[in-house]
Amino acid sequence: MRALPGLLLAWMVAGPLPSTGQSLDVPLGPEPGPTARAGAWVSYAAEPQVILAGRMQQLTLRFQVAAGYHVNSHTPRSQFLIPTELRLQPADGVKPGAAAYPAGAPYSFASAPQEKLDVYAGRFSITLPVQASAGEHVLHGTLRYQACDRASCYPPQQLAVQVPFQARN
Amino acid sequence: MAVKRMVLVVALMVSGISLMLWAGWHNLRERRLEQQQQAQRHIDLVPGGSNGSAQGGGDEQLPSLVGKPAPAFSLVTLEGKRVTLAEYKGRPLLINFWATWCAPCKLEMPWFEEFRTQYAPQGFEILGIAEDDAGKDEIAKVARQAGVTYPVLLTDGKVAPAYGGVDVLPMSFYIDRNGVIVEQTAGLGGKDEIEANIRKVVATPAQSGGTATAAVAAPSAAGAQ
Numbered sequence: 493m494r495a496l497p498g499l500l501l502a503w504m505v506a507g508p509l510p511s512t513g514q515s516l517d518v519p520l521g522p523e524p525g526p527t528a529r530a531g532a533w534v535s536y537a538a539e540p541q542v543i544l545a546g547r548m549q550q551l552t553l554r555f556q557v558a559a560g561y562h563v564n565s566h567t568p569r570s571q572f573l574i575p576t577e578l579r580l581q582p583a584d585g586v587k588p589g590a591a592a593y594p595a596g597a598p599y600s601f602a603s604a605p606q607e608k609l610d611v612y613a614g615r616f617s618i619t620l621p622v623q624a625s626a627g628e629h630v631l632h633g634t635l636r637y638q639a640c641d642r643a644s645c646y647p648p649q650q651l652a653v654q655v656p657f658q659a660r661n
Numbered sequence: 662m663a664v665k666r667m668v669l670v671v672a673l674m675v676s677g678i679s680l681m682l683w684a685g686w687h688n689l690r691e692r693r694l695e696q697q698q699q700a701q702r703h704i705d706l707v708p709g710g711s712n713g714s715a716q717g718g719g720d721e722q723l724p725s726l727v728g729k730p731a732p733a734f735s736l737v738t739l740e741g742k743r744v745t746l747a748e749y750k751g752r753p754l755l756i757n758f759w760a761t762w763c764a765p766c767k768l769e770m771p772w773f774e775e776f777r778t779q780y781a782p783q784g785f786e787i788l789g790i791a792e793d794d795a796g797k798d799e800i801a802k803v804a805r806q807a808g809v810t811y812p813v814l815l816t817d818g819k820v821a822p823a824y825g826g827v828d829v830l831p832m833s834f835y836i837d838r839n840g841v842i843v844e845q846t847a848g849l850g851g852k853d854e855i856e857a858n859i860r861k862v863v864a865t866p867a868q869s870g871g872t873a874t875a876a877v878a879a880p881s882a883a884g885a886q
Contacts, residue, residue: 572761572795572803603849604768638762643848644829645763 531649533561533639538654545626545659548589553578553618553655555635562611563637565596569610573638574648578618580633585659588631589621601642624659631655724825727845731756731836732823736790736814739801744788744814746840752784753862754836758827760793761803765849766831770807772852776859777811783863784838787811792821792830833858837865 535556543549557563564573578591594617596610622631635651726732731754735745757773759766770789777787791800791813804813821827824834835844835858843865844858 570764572799573764574762601765601768601849603765603851607764607768609764640764641848643765643850644831645760645765646829647760648762 531646532651533558533646533649534563534635534637534651536635536651536653538656541655541657543622543624543657543659545624545661548621548623549659551620551622551631551655551657553620553653554615555612555617556615557613557639559614561639561641562599562609562613563639565610565612566593567596567610569608573609574636576612576635576637578620578633578635578653580620580631583629583631585625585627586629586631587623589623592619592621594618620655622657624657626659626661628658629656631657725845726825726834726842729842730840731834731842732820734814734817734820734823736817736820739797739804739813739815744812749786749788750840751838751867752786753780753838753859753865755785755787755859755862756824756834756836757787757789758792758821758824758830758832759789760791760830761795761799762793763830767803767807769831769849769852769855770804770809772855774808774810776856780859780863785859785863789813790816790820792816792827835859835862837862838867839865841865 535558536553539554541551543551563576566575566577568575576593580588594612596612599609599611599613600607618635620631631654633653633655635653636648637651638648639646731746733746735743737743755773755776757766757769759770773787773789777785789804789809789811791804793800793816795803797815800813800815824832829847831849832847833845833850833855834842835846837843843861846854846858850858
């Protein structure tokens with residue numbers, strides 16, 4: 493009985509129990525909004541990164557597909573579908589390697605559940621190996637993608653991408 | 662002394678129970694809030710529902726051409742033959758904009774083919790317009806794979822703006838015998854919905870004269886070449 497107040501206090505300090513809500517099929521994303529409808533179905537925010545100079549190091553580019561939409565993965569299941577692809581411009585002092593794309597998730601339209609597509613939805617990251625000289629660098633490029641929702645598809649888009657990073661000795 | 666101690670214990674018990682009740686209510690509220698937020702952010706990887714009605718994100722904002730004369734055009738088929746909308750005067754039509762990169766477009770093409778055969782006795786025809794940068798051979802290959810035998814026309818870059826922009830695919834326009842757009846759909850529709858729209862244009866009787874027929878007969882600047 494004497495321990496009861498202490499136990500209650502400890503419970504209160506610890507806070508509510510963690511949620512046991514349903515697991516999600518894909519990472520979370522923002523709600524559909526005017527941004528997505530204006531042609532920006534994928535967003536990217538540059539995040540400064542630091543790597544070791546003179547060695548092959550990994551940069552990570554994080555993208556977000558607007559909620560309710562999907563884009564083809566880098567390896568769609570049909571040759572006629574447009575793959576998501578990162579294209580970089582040459583930059584002084586930087587030797588980029590081949591970008592590594594994540595595996596897509598299966599997707600099918602309700603009218604044809606047997607036909608599977610391979611898509612990105614929610615968050616996805618592309619890893620880019622680079623070897624750079626010491627100093628500040630910015631890689632410029634574009635992400636080409638083609639987005640659809642559960643019934644419609646939208647014309648292919650080019651998203652401008654800037655990758656700032658610092659290479660230290 | 663004993664009474665004081667009893668009062669203290671009872672007070673502690675009351676406050677403890679109150680704290681438990683409050684903490685339980687708070688915990689439940691937090692869980693419900695988090696579950697609600699997760700449900701709002703959830704994406705169906707395999708969308709549910711089977712009614713097939715178009716649920717595209719873009720169709721709500723599209724300009725409607727329903728009730729208006731179908732904009733005239735003059736386009737070239739995959740076989741190199743020039744085709745104008747005016748040639749189909751008096752026939753119920755389905756004009757379907759599609760692209761090789763549009764997966765849902767290819768799902769409804771076999772249905773179109775089926776309905777084309779079914780309603781051919783009533784004069785019904787389908788014109789597919791490839792709103793696509795792909796080459797003619799690639800477009801032909803996709804159409805062939807989808808079993809398409811109706812005319813596939815190559816875009817001239819003017820026909821889509823004439824039909825309201827067509828920035829969502831697939832997009833279909835159901836045109837009656839008088840050249841009037843009776844229905845306009847964006848996104849993959851259900852097979853039943855497509856047939857219902859075809860029946861509407863097939864059932865509409867042709868009227869002699871009228872602005873709509875004149876508009877179809879006289880190609881506009883947007884489509885004429």
